[in-house]
Amino acid sequence: MPELPEVEVLVRHLRPALEGETIRRVDIRRGKVIQPTSRGALSRVLAGAKFKSLSRRGKYLLFELQSAGRRQEIRLLGHLGMTGRMYVAGRREALPKHAAVVLELGRGRFVYEDTRYFGRLTLDLSALEKLGPEPLSREFSPRGFAASLKRSQQAVKVKLLDQAVVAGIGNIYASEALFRARIHPGRRSNTLTFEEVMRLHRAIRAVLTEAINCGSTIPLNFSGGKDGGRLFYFGLKDGAGDFYEERLRVYDRAGAPCGKCKTPVQRFVQAARSTFYCPRCQPVAR
DNA sequence: CACCATGTTCCTTG
């Protein structure tokens, strides 16, 4: 579930659970997720370090810590890939099958699990340099957005997945934003009128903001006794499926009637990924 | 067994 809104919600929940906590032990169970950092380097740097702050950039989580000797600032970059989860759990809780990195804290433990191991938790921050503007900030302007789109003949839906154009949009919200903006996903980026670009710009912000306000696409599942919000992970609660379907207008709804016009939602493949849209609300031309 | 999956990077082709 990790696109910008899910990561934002995750950061907000992790922040109070992590800030001020000191790392007592580092357990790297799957070396792949920390590369290019080495196990030795990560363990050495994190042991005894204290979490100072947590923020988000695109779909990345940025953890800032202070080293054991308070000599240096440490910046850790996290990414959930397709199946990553991060949460603070009780110490006696069993670790999940695909726990990738576990950080023992004062009371609980920070767990990064990732079934497919596509995510990252690393000291290498270079990925941040390639990111385009934050969609919910003022650096994301209609003019700049229009300029990026003008330079490409790629289908606009594929372009929205390009993190250098705007940071944080993934396959779900790309379809959702285009539906909201009433733009066909196959339109070549450089053929959009400025009016359409502005509509898309607004739609992106609206869709992401709504998702954040909603908690996330899939409701967060809190568990645990008195620890309350400290125990946190993504997961489906009972009845969450209905909620999920109500929130998304076209994504994963092929064949279902469009909420606006009842025309069946269509699915097709672009850049090897599924795209969903309403052929009536999002015509190729108007 | 076949196909699909929220993401990113690398390789190839033009």
Add this chain to the structure above:
DNA sequence: CCAAGGAACATGGT
């Protein structure tokens, strides 16, 4: 050099 398309990564669900 650039743009665009596709495979690869690794595991699980249907």
